[in-house]
Amino acid sequence: MAAEYRTTPSDTDRMPGGVPYIIGNEAAERFSYYGMRTILVVFMFRYLHLMSDQLLPAMSKAEAQEHYHTFASWVYFFPIFGAIISDAFTGKYRIILWVSVLYCLGHLSLACMSTPGLSPASWMWLGLFLIALGSGGIKPCVSAHVGDQFGHRNQHLMAKVYQWFYFSINFGSTFSTILTPWLLEWYGPHIAFGVPGVLMAVATLMFWMGRNVFIHVPPAGTTFLKEVFSWEGIQTILRLGLVYVCISVFWALFDQTSSAWVLQAEDMNRNWLGMEWLPSQIQVLNPILVMALIPLFQYVIYPAIDRVFKVTPLRKISLGLFLTVLGFGLSAYVQEWIDTGYRPSIAWQFIAYILITAAEVMVSITGLEFSYAQAPKSMKSVIMSVWLFSVSLGNIVTAMVNHSIQVPSINEVVAQAEFLDESHDETKLVKGHWKVRASHLLTEDKWKEFPDGTPVKEILVAGHDGQFDTADDTQLQFDRFMSLVNLENVEIASLENAKAVIDAHFFASAPDDPSKSIPSDEEGQALIAELRDTRNQALAYHRITQDRYRIVSPGPDGLMQSPDDVILQASIQRADPQAHQGLAQLPYTWRERRLIELKGEEGRREVEADRGQAPETRISGEITVGGLVTLEGAAYFWFWTTCMLGAAIAFVPIAYFYRGNSHMQDDPDNGPPPADAESPVA
Known part of the structure; x- marks a missing residue:
């Protein structure tokens, strides 16, 4: 450590000089992170398939949510490595500065999608991986770096600074959450991902400027390892681990405000407060509410509760977990209205945001301060990384659930069409499921002689029997850009007949009424009850939203929600x-x-x-094979609400029996902290 850098806090009761640089850095860094994260699910679901010259099938909502939460789990998993490197080898300042450069390169990769050399999806995953690495080095260290600036004389200011710290996070994310969806809508992904990259560069510069006023706590080296594996270190991790397991369920739900709630907003009436909101912009409610609720809780709610019973950190967290149940439960009710054909106002999500943001204030801010205080001196970053791993664990669970509910889709073959030709080994399954045979209808030198849209390649997908040239095969045809132009399956005619019945019923009722929904599940099923597929199996009707429905043939295996389902997805384009x-x-x-x-x-x-702007209302239909999800609609939201209720109940005895000690940076190296040191558990 350079001689001019201070390594211990000043003996003062005033605010540390490095705090403004940390707060400013955090605001800019959070602008960059949340600006990118805000649009990520919508980008994957609605934009990624448009980023190359080949028009690919759009990603499903479940797959987009799976990928989003996989990335989020990386972001909160890598802090473990950042913490170990920081506490044992480099110290917090150096690791934060170094990985900030990786962070900037990650944003650059996202802004470079469509650049030759890599596919858009590859550019995206490279960028997300670098951002996760960069964030992994910063997250556990910057929050612990805040605590390092304090000694016992100004320890009373630490809670206030952590409030400012969290306020800066939400200050930065507020503006990015408004701006980047608008940039994506009008200027596209390159600009929308590039602007957050510029702010990350600003954050890096600001942190470097504070180097001479920071307290640089030296790395502990082997002392760090001894303390981690000491009985006290192991006890600390085990005690906090029980607390964090329950909190991880909170994060599994809370982080879905950036995925499931955004996708839910697409099916709601977003005309609110005199403006039309983009689905991603609704997330701005969270940081605005955080900035409003922090002082409300600090100066009104906590003192009021304290007059009834003592408000300890673990009691705050427990109350927050139960509030999360109410917030996500309300979103489940909203989804029930959507499932029954209504377009509820986005104002209902505002109420849900109030509840879940109040829970965030009680769980996240409290957990941040509690974790730092409970960590032994040389384990501050490690314990902060374990705290962040609770976020990773929650997102891992969410990603696993969204992965498990997806049924394999023939779109997996469509996405690989460019790489499949006559040389493909027919015994090699595409994505581990689809047996295919590829052939060219026209030689490549003849492609330009025919108009766009002319089929030039055919891929035959074997059906349930695993044999080619049988009745259950699906035939895919592609043009010279490898865009799907034709799909043939024996069940298409029966599905289109059923669609004609549903459409006739809709047009006979009130097609010009913009609030008129398509038939309910019961009505639609009754309308097509007499219709059968080619195997004499009943067809299944399901209303998805006010403007979308699907009809499903079980296919050759006779099972619903299997890869052999043949599905007609229909949507209404209303003349307005x-x-x-x-x-x-x-x-x-x-x-x-x-x-x-x-x-x-x-x-x-x-x-x-x-x-x-169409001259008349029409209903379009699209055929696909497989690709349903086994948990959707309101059932998806109720599943998570039930999980949260179980975790909240389980947390009560854990909090009641928890015992721990607080540790500050200027505690004596041996023995307990000073007698006047305040315990965050008491």
């Missing part, structure tokens, strides 16, 4: 004269321009229909 007059004056969004660029006049008609 008022929308036609208003939207006709608006320029196309980036996504609309890209669809027109890739699909030509077909894309233009699709865009105009989605805008309500």
Whole structure:
């Protein structure tokens, strides 16, 4: 450590000089992180398949949620390694500065999607991995770095600074959550991911500028390892581990405000407070509410509760877990309304955000301060990383659930079409499930002689019997850009007949009423009750939202929710004269321009229909094979609400029997902390 760097806190009761640099750095870094994270699910679901010249199938909601929470689990897993390197070898300042450079490169990779050399998906995963590595070095160290600035004389200011610290996080994320969805909508992914990268560079510069006023606690080296594996270190990790397991369930639900709640918002009436909100922008409610609720809890709610019973950190966390049950339960009720054909106001999500953000204030801020105080002196970053691992664990569980509910889809073959030809080994299964045989309908030198959309390649996908050229096969045809232009399956005719019945019922009722929903599950099933597929099996009807439904044939295996399902997904494009007059004056969004660029006049008609500019209301249908999810709609939200209730109940005895000690940086190296040191557990 350079001689000019101070290694112990000053003997003062005033605010440490390094705090403003840390707070400023955190605000800019959080702008970059949340700006990227805010749009990630929507980008994967609605934009990623448009990033190359080949028009690929859009990612499913469940797959987008799985990938989002996989990334989030990396972000909160890598802090373990950052903490070990920091506490044992480099110290907090150096590791934060070094990994900030990786962080910047990660943002650059996201901004470079569509650049030759890698596929858009590869650029995305490279960028997300680098950001996770960078964040892994910063997260456990920067929060512990805050605590390192304090001694016992100004320890009373630490709770206030951690409030500021959390306030800066939400201050930065507020502006990015408003800005980046707008940038994505109008300027596309390159700009939307590039602007957060610029802010990360600003954050790195700001942190470097504070180097001479920070307290640089030297790395503990072998002392660190001895303390980690000492009986006290092991006891500390085990005690906190029980607390963190229950808190991880909170994070499994809370982080779905950036995935499941965003996707839910797409099916809600987002005209609120005099403006039309983008689905991703709804997340701005969280940081705004945090900034409002922090002082409310600090100066009103906690003192009021303290007059009834003593408010300890673990009691705050326990109350927060039960509040989470209420917040996510409300989102489940909202989803029930969507499932029954309504478009509830986005204001209902605002109420849910109040509940779950209040829970965040009680769980996250309290847990941050509690974890630092409970950690032995040379284990501060390690314990902070274990705290962050509770977030990772919650996201791992969410990713695993979303992975497990996905049924294999033939779109997995469509995505690989470019790489499949006559040389493909027919015994080698695509994605471990699909047996395929590829052939060219036209030689490559003849492709340009035919108009766009002409099939040039055919892929035959074997059905349930595993044999080619039988009745249960699916035939896929692709044009020269490897975009799917035709799908043939023996069940298509029966599904289209059923669609005609549903559509006729809808148009006979009130097609021009924008609030008119398609038939309910019971009505729709009754309408097609007499229809059968080619195997004389009943078809299944399900209303997804007010404007979308599906009809399913069980396929050759006779089982629903299997890879052999043949599915017709239908959606209504409503003619809306008022929308036609208003939207006709608006320029196309980036996504609309890209669809027109890739699909030509077909894309233009699709865009105009989605805008309500079609001459008449119509119902489009799309056929696919497999790809359903086994847990969807309100059932998905109730599943997580039940998990949270169980964790909240389990936490009560854990908190009651917890015993621990607080440790500050200027505690004596041997013996207990000073007698006047305040215990965060008491």
